[in-house]
Amino acid sequence: MAEGKIIxxxxxxxxxxxxxKIFQCRGRGVFRKNNITPLVGDYVIFQAENEKEGYIMEVKTRRNELVRPPIVNIDQAILVFSATEPAFNPALLDRFLVIVESRMVSPIICITKADLLNSQEREEINRYIHLYQSIGYEVLLLSAKTEEGIEDIRPFLADKTSVFAGQSGVGKSTLLNVLQPDLQMKTNEISTHLGRGKHTTRHVELVRVDSGLVADTPGFSSLEFTDIEAEELSSYFLEIEEKGRDCKFRGCLHLNEPKCAVKDAVEAEVIASFRYENYLQFLQEIRERKVRY
Structure with missing residues (x-):
C-alpha cells in the first residue's frame, strides 16, 4: 500500500x-457505513494495481477542515477581494477572516483589480490595507492585468497548501492563470446587471503553482457561523481580543458591560468602528442562531 494526498x-x-503520479481511486464501502467522506487535501493510504484502478483504504487524521468549500489540511487561505467591480466589501472580508481563523487556517488578504482604480479610489483602498496590516494581517494589492504585486504573492505560496477563497467575480481564477498560465482556469465577465460574477469553478481541486499546491474553489457570497459560540467570537477579531484583555470583567462580550476596554478603544479610534460594528453584527447572528436538533 502507498500514501498520498487527494487533489x-x-x-x-x-x-x-x-x-x-496521480492515481484514480474509489473509497472503500465501509467509509459510507462509518460516515467517512474523503475530501480534497486528505492524506490517505491507498492500494492500486495501476493509475486507473485504486482504492482508498484509510483517511489519516485531519489538521483542519473548511466546510464551504469542503477541503482539509490547509496551511493558509488566500482571501481574494476586488478593489472594485464588485466593490471592496470589508464586512464580507471580516466574515471570511472569522471563519478561517476559527478553523486554524492562516489568512492572507489579496485585493485585486488595482488597475481599475483612480487615484482617489486607490487612496481609500490603501487606508483599508494599512488598517488590516496594523491589525497583523498580510495584505497585498494586485492586478492580474498589469501584474502589479504578482511577484509579491509567490513567496507565500511556496511549499504550502493554500486555498483561494472569496466572492464570485473578484478574479480568483484570473489570478491563478497569471501565476500559472498553463492552468487555463475558466473565467467569466462580471454581470453588469447583478454586479457580481458567475460561478466559474465547479469543484474543488488542488493544482500545482510553483512549489506549492493551490485550491481554486467555487465562489460564494455568504457564510454562516454555525460552529462559533458568542464567547469565542472576539478571539477571531485580533485587535478586539488584544484590547479585551484589559476589560474589567472576564468574559466581557463588549456590548453594555461597564469598564469595557474594547468600547473605550473604539471611542478613542484605536479600533476601527466598522470592525467593531461587524463584530456586533456577527455576535447578534450567533446569538439569534436557531438551535438545531
Missing amino acids: KALSGFYYVLSDG
Missing part, C-alpha cells in the same frame, strides 16, 4: 497524488 474529488472518484 481532486469528482463523480465518486478520488485523484490521489503520490510520488509525482
Whole structure:
C-alpha cells in the first residue's frame, strides 16, 4: 500500500497524488457505513494495481477542515477581494477572516483589480490595507492585468497548501492563470446587471503553482457561523481580543458591560468602528442562531 494526498474529488472518484503520479481511486464501502467522506487535501493510504484502478483504504487524521468549500489540511487561505467591480466589501472580508481563523487556517488578504482604480479610489483602498496590516494581517494589492504585486504573492505560496477563497467575480481564477498560465482556469465577465460574477469553478481541486499546491474553489457570497459560540467570537477579531484583555470583567462580550476596554478603544479610534460594528453584527447572528436538533 502507498500514501498520498487527494487533489481532486469528482463523480465518486478520488485523484490521489503520490510520488509525482496521480492515481484514480474509489473509497472503500465501509467509509459510507462509518460516515467517512474523503475530501480534497486528505492524506490517505491507498492500494492500486495501476493509475486507473485504486482504492482508498484509510483517511489519516485531519489538521483542519473548511466546510464551504469542503477541503482539509490547509496551511493558509488566500482571501481574494476586488478593489472594485464588485466593490471592496470589508464586512464580507471580516466574515471570511472569522471563519478561517476559527478553523486554524492562516489568512492572507489579496485585493485585486488595482488597475481599475483612480487615484482617489486607490487612496481609500490603501487606508483599508494599512488598517488590516496594523491589525497583523498580510495584505497585498494586485492586478492580474498589469501584474502589479504578482511577484509579491509567490513567496507565500511556496511549499504550502493554500486555498483561494472569496466572492464570485473578484478574479480568483484570473489570478491563478497569471501565476500559472498553463492552468487555463475558466473565467467569466462580471454581470453588469447583478454586479457580481458567475460561478466559474465547479469543484474543488488542488493544482500545482510553483512549489506549492493551490485550491481554486467555487465562489460564494455568504457564510454562516454555525460552529462559533458568542464567547469565542472576539478571539477571531485580533485587535478586539488584544484590547479585551484589559476589560474589567472576564468574559466581557463588549456590548453594555461597564469598564469595557474594547468600547473605550473604539471611542478613542484605536479600533476601527466598522470592525467593531461587524463584530456586533456577527455576535447578534450567533446569538439569534436557531438551535438545531
